[in-house]
Amino acid sequence: MTDTTADPQARLEAALPAALERLRATPGAYAALWCGSAARGEGNAHSDLDFHVLVSGDERWRANYVVDGVPVEAFHNPVRKVRAMFAAGQGDTITMYAEGRPVWPHPDLDALIAEARALHAAGPDPRPLGQQARFRLVEEVMDARALASAGDPLHVLVACSAAGLAVEALFGARGWWAVKPQRWLGTLAERDPQAAHDLRAVLTAPDTSARQVALEALTLRVTGDLTYHEGGSDPVAVP
Known part of the structure; x- marks a missing residue:
């Protein structure tokens, strides 16, 4: 039994x-x-x-x-x-x-x-990263870079948050169905082993510098670069 x-x-x-x-x-x-x-x-x-x-x-x-x-x-x-x-x-x-x-x-x-x-x-239709979502992702990666430069222990928290945004954006851009975070590593290991390697490094790297390098590599898979682009939302009426 x-x-x-x-x-x-x-x-x-x-x-x-x-x-x-x-x-x-x-x-x-x-x-x-x-x-x-x-x-x-x-x-x-x-x-x-x-x-x-x-x-x-x-x-x-x-x-x-x-x-x-x-x-x-x-x-x-x-x-x-x-x-x-x-x-x-x-x-x-x-x-x-x-x-x-x-x-x-x-x-x-x-x-x-x-x-x-x-x-x-x-599979779903690919969903390219929108202008505002890209800005938010790049901004979080830059915040993480600043914390890494300062040796701030909060780096791990901000880096993991940014990695989550990057993974969700990657699934959308590739035309993959979204899965719960518990399945991110397994799914990425099957479909993009290098992305899985980068995400695992963000989560487990023993030092801040290695974690940041992995975060930026993961993000570049979606954004292509880490520069800020011009843009913004459309004007809306104020009630």
């Missing part, structure tokens, strides 16, 4: 039947998709059980509760709302449906999974 106290994934899977029982008791619910890290077999001691639940009617809602000591989050939506989220390019929803595991099957759910997998495989 598996010791669920020592195996987080086993603990999550052990709570699955009770969670599913509660989902089945939800008025209007008729199908459920298990998604997230636990559904991929990557659950850890801090993971929860995530579900997308199909419901009849015209309402949507989110529910949070605890089953057998395991946190549960369930997103309830009519089919047409899920398709609207697909059409809007909501990467998190598309990814969940593409990677999820049906635990309460229904033909509607099968159809949504097939649609999501096709969308996920195609």
